[in-house]
Amino acid sequence: MVMTDERDGFPVLRRDVAGIDVGSEEHWVCAPSRTGDGRDVERFPATTPGLERLIAWLQDRRVRAVALERTGVYWIVPHEMLEQAEFEVRLVDTRELRRVPGRPKSDRRDCEWLQRLFSCGLLRGAFRPPETVCLLRTLVRDRATLIAERADWLRRMQKALDQMNVRVHRAVADLDGVTGMAIVRAIVGGERDPHRLAALRDYRCQKTEAAIAEQLTGHWRADHLFSLQQGLKMYDAITDRLADYEREILQQLAAMAQTDDTPPPPTNVNKARMIQKRGEEPLRQALYRISGVDLTTIDALGVETVNVILSEYGPDLSRFPTEKQFIAHLRLAPHQAISGGKPVRTPKKPQRRSARVTMALRMAATSLRRSRSALGAYYRRIAQRLGADVAVFATARKLAQWVYRVLRWGQPYVDEGAAVYEHRYRQARITRLAATAKDLGYALVSVEA
Known part of the structure; x- marks a missing residue:
């Protein structure tokens, strides 16, 4: 039965809900009174004992659901503690709803407004994956940060070499490859003879030993050598930490496994070779066991891209009833504001949702420029008509469609070919x-x- 609050005139659908305005120092909470004939407002410190008292205060008023304002990172701890206390927590962004003309703005008013809108069914919750996926997401995000930091130290090492006119990046394709790192470690170890350094080349190098030696003569300044040494130490230290993260990620994936089956080998021979070369086969199998499908069968999606997708959304996409809603959440749906039948130019909004998955899909779409698959032909067709930027966006959208279909419905991906x-x-x-x-x-x- 629908109950009506005569004071505000809104139809109240639920009485057992509360609203919390989150802050860095204190949290304001509005909940029904013990008698049920009004609302109580209280504030609690943001400390852990304060949050425990907040939870006890809500339990005393028989609250079952809580609307939590998404403010910076301050909502994370209350959200986790409320979930542990078995509350139904709805994370909301009330920026549009709370900016009502004539309504006073204060922390107290905000929590009351949250509770009122939640009780009337006017708040839509933000997407947040299950707790196990959140644990995996933290590990994957931290690992991505370490990879970026390691790449930064690699650039510093290359700068130190360039300042000594030791052109390792001209001698080999990748400084962090087998030959490149062997040369760098020998230089740090005291070797200066270019021919001995060139003798460290891997047998797969295309350049000859003489061509490599010609690029490895420098003037060996002490300050640049010290910078190179410290950069190599930082690079190795981060590499060790990355190995720890990779082991922890595999353990977390093993705890989330839904099946013990082994995925079939990739149908794309080149992709299978690259997965083996990069040592990503254990991660591919672990990702298959938590989702039951192999997303790497989709052209352009590698193991790292699939890892990002599953760590951000999880294997269950039932929160998105249609693929259009999933694509819109990724911000891959083109939107044109129209007023009076005419397009309206609006400033570009900042990316607030799933930026990591969107960027991963856009990077994957870029790799299809020369692909002989149907997605590659689609990319080239759009690029010819509308330019490369639009082609990347449109192809990323196509990839998101296939991710949804494979994860949600188990539809197998079949490449029909460019022809x-x-x-x-x-x-x-x-x-x-x-x-x-x-x-x-x-x-x-x-x-x-």
Whole structure:
């Protein structure tokens, strides 16, 4: 039965809800009174004992659901402690709802407004994956931060080498490859002879030993050598920490496993070779066991990209009833504001949702520029008409569609090939041209070469 609050005039759907305005120093809470004929407002310190008293205060008023304002990072601890206390927690962004003309702005008013809107069913919760996925997400995000830091120290090492005119980056393709790191470690160890340094080349290097030695003569300044030594120490230290994170991620994935089956080998021979070369096969199998599907079968999606997707969303996408809602949450759905039947130019909004998954899909889309798959042909067709930026966006959207279909419905991904896509595109173009010619009173006739 719908109850009405005569003071505010809103139909109240739930009485057992509370609203919390989160802050860095204190939290304001509004909940029903013990008698149920009004609302109580209280504030609690943001410390752990303060949060424990807040939870006891809510339990005393028989509150079952809590609307939590998403403010910076201050909502994380209250959210986790309320979930542990078995409250139904709804994380909300009330920026639009609370900016009501004429309504006073204060922490007390905000928590009252949250509780009122929640009790009337007017708050939509933000997406937050299950707790096990959140644990995995923290590990994957920290690992990505370490990878970025290691790349920064690699650039510093290359700068120190350049300042000594030791052109390792000209001698080998990658400074962090087998040959590149062997040369750097030998230099730090005291070796200065370019021919001995060149002798460390891996047998797979395309350049000869003489060509490499020509690039490895420097003037060996002491300050640059010290910078190179410290950069190598930092690089090795971060590499060790990354190994720890990779082991912890595999343990977390093993705890989340839904099946013990082994995934079938990748159908793409080149992709299978790269996975083996990078040592990503254990991670691919672990990701398969938590989702039951192999997302790496989708063209352009590697193991790292799949790891980002599953760590941010988890294997269950039932929170998104349609693929369009999933794509919109990724901010991969084009939106044009219209007023009075005309497009309205609006400033670009900052990315607030799932930026990591979106960026991962856009990077994957970029790798399809020369692919012979149907997605590669689609990328080139869009790039030819609208430019590379639009092609990356549109192809990332296509990849998101396939991610949803494979995860949500188990639909297998089958690549029809670039030739089939081009043929279908040509037939559709002929059909459109024939319809246009017919409207103009002409007939479209093919000309044999």
